[in-house]
Structures are given as structure tokens and as C-alpha cells.
Amino acid sequence: MFEIRDFKTKIGNFNLGEIDLRISEGEIFSVCGKSSSGKSVFISSLSGAIKNPSGDFFFKSSCINNELKNFISSNETIPSKDESLTVKEFFYLSRRKIKGKLSFFNEEDKSLISELSSNFGLKKYISDKIQNIPHSAKNLLFTAAKISQSKKILLLDAPEALLDPLSLKILSRELIKYSKKSNIIIMANNDPNFSICTADSIAIMNEGKIIKQGDSSIFSNDSIKDFFDTEGVIGINIESGKKYIRFF
Helix, strand or coil: CEEEEEEEEEECCEEEEEEEEEECCCCEEEEECCCCCCHHHHHHHHHCCCCCCEEEEEECCEECHHHHHHHECCHHHCCCCCCCCEHHHHHHHHHCCCCCCHHHCCHHHHHHHHHHHHHCCCHHHCCCEHHHCCHHHHHHHHHHHHHCCCCCEEEEECCCCCCCHHHHHHHHHHHHHHHCCCCEEEEEECCHHHHHHHCCEEEEEECCEEEEEEEHHHCCHHHHHHHCCCCCCCCECCCCCCECCCCC
């Protein structure tokens, strides 16, 4: 169990207010809401990208305030999304913050990166520069690279953005697979359909506060649509077109 107690931060005039959450191992937790609702601020604050939030963090009942970065995936190890790198180089530099020869990496690193590139459909791009691969492949790469950090808690901000239907299916499948290894995924989402199809639980954020949360199965078109900027795909399965049916 990962617990967040009395978590808050302030950026300019925006206040992210007193958030308390309990997220189980193996759970995918989606934070949803309209633009400027605070969901991305929440993810950035947890990751350390926004400094000096207040609050307490517990994992399995032990306080981890001073060790939080050891549990949570961080953008700091992603090499600034440098598109002059090849997919293979990007994976390796994300896995280990080492600026040097690829031979510095051991067989475990190579095996994990080979597995992730295959599972995310990136194998055919492995020697290509990032600037030359499709947008969907780039976004899948950025998520796969964060998974390669092998942290207990994976943080993602709109991982579904700009993905085509096949890539959305791959992403959802791989996130569910990663969570089943007793890992926790906390993500901010702009697509309600992706949240309903992928997450175990959903929280709706508005003006920096969580105003509704629960199991993803309780959310319906009527209960969730007013808290998103987009309409029309809410509750529609991205593969079959049917309402609220997971595709795995």
C-alpha cells in the first residue's frame, strides 16, 4: 500500500490542496479532469519536477519521505527526449544515467530493453533516430523508457496523448501487465475512455482538489463527462465501439 497524506503545493496563484490517497500494490490509479484542473501539477509534484510540495508518504506503513525518489519513476533519468538519439540509445540512457559506451550495460539491461522494445512494438525502430519514427511510436517509447527504470511506482502524464487506436491498445495492455507485477501506476489522463478501459480506480480533480473517486466500474458517461474537455468517446471501447467493455 502506498499512502499520500495531506499532500499540497502552490504554483503562483494555483493551489493543489490537501490530497489523501491510498493506492494498493498492483493498482492503476487515474487522475482525470479538465485542463488546468491540477492533475499534471499533481504528477509533476510527486515526481520532483515541481519542488517543495508538503505532505507525507508511506509504503507498507513505513514513512518514505526521505526515500521517495527511490520508489518513484523520474523524468530526470530521461535524456531530455533528445530526438537525435536512436531508440536503442534512448532506452539505454534512460535505464542508466551513463553518458558512454553501450557496453557499460549488463545483460540484465539488454534483456529488459529488448523485451520492452518488442512488447511496445518498437523493435523495428530500434536503430532509427527518434526524429524519424512516427509520433505514436515516440510516445510509446517515452512510456517504455520510464518502465525500464524498474521503480515500484510509475508516474505518467497523459501517456495516451496522440496515440492511434493500435498504440492505445498496446499501451493499455503493457500498463496492465506492469501493474500485475505488484507495481503501482499513477497517471494523469485527458481521455476518459482510456481511463475507464485501463485504470482500476479513477479520481476526478477540479481546481486542485479531488472531488470524486472510486473503482473505475462506477463511472458512467453521465457521472464523468462534465469533468473532461472532450466528449463523444466517453465510455466507448476503443477497439469494439461497445460501452465500458475492457478489451483484455
